[in-house]
Amino acid sequence: MNPSDHDKSCCEVVAAHENITKELLGKMPPEEDLYDLADFFKVFGDSTRVKILYLLLCSEMCVGHIAATLGMTQSAISHQLRFLKQMKLVAAKREGKTIFYSLADAHIESILSQGYEHIKE
Amino acid sequence: MNPSDHDKSCCEVVAAHENITKELLGKMPPEEDLYDLADFFKVFGDSTRVKILYLLLCSEMCVGHIAATLGMTQSAISHQLRFLKQMKLVAAKREGKTIFYSLADAHIESILSQGYEHIKE
DNA sequence: CAAACATATGAGCAATTGCTCATATGTTCA
DNA sequence: TGAACATATGAGCAATTGCTCATATGTTTG
Structure with a gap:
């Protein structure tokens, strides 16, 4: 038109x-x-979740470690991880008492970096 | 680690x-x-805004046309467009009484399509 | 200028969100 | 089995969000 x-x-x-x-x-x-699609992007729309994703970009991590690194409650992180898992952005792998989370989608890194490019202008 | x-x-x-x-x-x-970054992705975390962005991907459009196409109120669309403009995702161009909005960022299309790839699995 | 049209905006409200707190589940080891 | 540790989860609450409604601003034309 x-x-x-x-x-x-x-x-x-x-x-x-x-x-x-x-x-x-x-x-x-x-x-x-x-x-x-909107629900998917909602995941990236919270700074706590973005921080978690950036951490997992470096390496897989357990819940307690993520919480300690970000200076947040274990409960808060666990709730967010559940959400991230539901949206299939992270995967959980149990090893004894601890559970390791890792990124479960190849698009995450490029989506984050494209967003980062946008805000840096 | x-x-x-x-x-x-x-x-x-x-x-x-x-x-x-x-x-x-x-x-x-x-x-x-x-x-x-989280604030930026928050933009994509609402279906109304995603719809607007997809429409503008086709062509620039005025507020009333967007509202009519999506079956929503002029006010609702105008509020969302203001938000999109603040986040520098759309640009406004006045022509007489009407104001045309268009996409203002090259990353939008690829971000949307990468998100779309994710949900289609 | 007044009327008509297109858009913007402020106040208010229901729904959603992200956290905390308390507690439950699951695992290891003595 | 029971105690200690790691994580999950439900209820509840304050903050945010996305809409509606009424009204304001800005533009064109008679």
């Missing part, structure tokens, strides 16, 4: 041409995917 | 070696950047 089409009255045109609307919506991913 | 170091007692080791903690923190971006 060309912006110059809107010269007289933008939204009257919109109301008249619902076919254009449908065409645009057709080019987008299905509604449900967009919800899943 | 090697996971096998934790064989006896993970978190006692952690408490004893704060230097390791500091070394890990040193490899991460500074605290403030991590907050900014």
Whole structure:
């Protein structure tokens, strides 16, 4: 759609041409995917979780170690790790009493670095 | 740090070696950047904003057109666009009465598509 | 200038979020 | 088996979020 089409009255045109609307919506991913996508990015939208992901980028770590490093409660970290695990961003591996978490998705590093590029401008 | 170091007692080791903690923190971006990064990703963590970004990926659009296409209030969209603009993800360009919004960052498309790859597995 | 249109914005509210606190589960070792 | 350790989890609460509603700002045209 060309912006110059809107010269007289933008939204009257919109109301008249619902076919254009449908065409645009057709080019987008299905509604449900967009919800899943937002939920996925919600994971990166909290600084505690971002910190955890950066730590796991260095090496796998146990819950207590993550909590100590970030200066936070074991409980708080455990809750966040559960969320990260549900979203399939981390994987858990038990070794005796302790449980090691590691990154479970190859996209994480590049997503983080692209976000980082954006804020550094 | 090697996971096998934790064989006896993970978190006692952690408490004893704060230097390791500091070394890990040193490899991460500074605290403030991590907050900014989380704020940046927060933008993608809402389905309305994701939808807006996908629409603008097709072409620039005015507020009323976005609202009509998504079946949402002009006010709701305008609020979200203000947020997107603050985060420098979209740019506004006035043409008479109407204001056209367009994507303002080259990373958006690849960030969205990498997220999309993740949820499609 | 007044009316019509497009967008922006402040206040308020329901829903969600991220933490804390207390407690439960699971593992090892004496 | 019981004590110590590592982690998980449910309830509850303060803070944040995304919307609505009413209204303000800004632009064009008669």
